[in-house]
Amino acid sequence: MxxxxxxxxxxxxxxxxxxxxxxxxxxxxxxxxxxxQELYALRRLKQGSEEQPKAPLGNNVRPLQFIHSRTVRTNIDFKQTLTQVRLKYGPEFVHSTIDVLNYHLEE
Structure with missing residues (x-):
């Protein structure tokens, strides 16, 4: 992790x-x-046990879904993060990034 x-x-x-x-x-x-090597080992994992392996764990992705009013929780301090981004990239970068995030959250 x-x-x-x-x-x-x-x-x-x-x-x-x-x-x-x-x-x-x-x-x-x-x-x-x-x-x-780690990615290859992850792709070889199977459901079940070593004695009775079942289907592989991989290839179980599905298309991106709408948020459907789900609550997203976080412990990230966005005020501190935005201040750091402003100092590094400037205020215009922050505004354009927020616009993109708002667009995707409204879908």
């Missing part, structure tokens, strides 16, 4: 058919890096 204590969560659905609304998704504010 990334070395960060900042993240967002929301309640959503599983990615495989049935798409049950039983999942809490965690989104870190830092990427998770892995080697090609």
């Amino acid at each position: 990334p070395e960060t204590n900042s993240y967002m969560t929301y309640e959503g659905s599983t990615t495989h058919p049935g798409c049950w609304e039983t999942t809490v998704w965690i989104i870190y504010n830092r990427p998770i890096y892995m080697t090609k």
